[in-house]
Amino acid sequence: MDITIWTLVIFSIPLGAMVRIVFGFGEALVTMPLLALLNLDFKLSISVVAIVGLLVALPLFIRSRGNLDWSIIKRLLIGSIIGTPIGIVIVKWANEDVIIKFLGVFILLYGAINLINYYKNIYQVKLNIPKFYDYIAGVVSGVLGSAYNSHGVPIIIYGTLKKWHITDLKNISQVHFFITGCFIVFSHGVSGFWSISLSYLLLAILPLLILTLWLGHIINNKIDQRALIKYIYMLLICFGIIMIVK
Numbered sequence: 001m002d003i004t005i006w007t008l009v010i011f012s013i014p015l016g017a018m019v020r021i022v023f024g025f026g027e028a029l030v031t032m033p034l035l036a037l038l039n040l041d042f043k044l045s046i047s048v049v050a051i052v053g054l055l056v057a058l059p060l061f062i063r064s065r066g067n068l069d070w071s072i073i074k075r076l077l078i079g080s081i082i083g084t085p086i087g088i089v090i091v092k093w094a095n096e097d098v099i100i101k102f103l104g105v106f107i108l109l110y111g112a113i114n115l116i117n118y119y120k121n122i123y124q125v126k127l128n129i130p131k132f133y134d135y136i137a138g139v140v141s142g143v144l145g146s147a148y149n150s151h152g153v154p155i156i157i158y159g160t161l162k163k164w165h166i167t168d169l170k171n172i173s174q175v176h177f178f179i180t181g182c183f184i185v186f187s188h189g190v191s192g193f194w195s196i197s198l199s200y201l202l203l204a205i206l207p208l209l210i211l212t213l214w215l216g217h218i219i220n221n222k223i224d225q226r227a228l229i230k231y232i233y234m235l236l237i238c239f240g241i242i243m244i245v246k
Helices: 003-023 027-037 042-064 070-093 096-120 132-148 152-161 166-190 196-222 225-245
Strands: none
Touching (some): 003 042, 003 225, 027 225, 042 132, 132 166, 166 225
């Protein structure tokens, strides 16, 4: 690989990690399109993004694990375990472009409608979503996580639908992301996605990743957590557009 391309790849991955630290999700939706533009092998891309996501989630998991309802996590995880092998099958056999564009349209519309409502208060919806749907959200997260490293978006959307407090939303999502990430990384390994190039790439980005963790937490502490939901909707709109046009 050309040294310029290699350098761009190394810097693209910590950029996605920064988004994850600040907003609680979205590293794959930032990093994967950038790596695709740089013509990095798809299996190498999803493998390195999954492992980096796991490393980023570890300190967040340690900090968040004591402040949440573990029954919710259990239901989400059961669903994710079911969904993970389905995602692997999709990577190998399904039409990736069609699925990604469909998801992009949905994410764009969801983010746009809720952002408008945030400012204009056009509607008030109080959904009494049964606990059973925690499993469904987990399945969707597992499918998208193992296939496209996008396991965060379904949980964030589901949490906003259930009107979780922003602190609960971040804590639940981070703990779920870490545990799910362990399954996803394992599934990539046993499915033959790993290579020696993955080892070299991880070693190259590790120093930048440590710096990114430090800077990300500084930025995160300066953001008004009450307004964070607004930025989450904006980020969903951006990610929807990226998925549609990639």
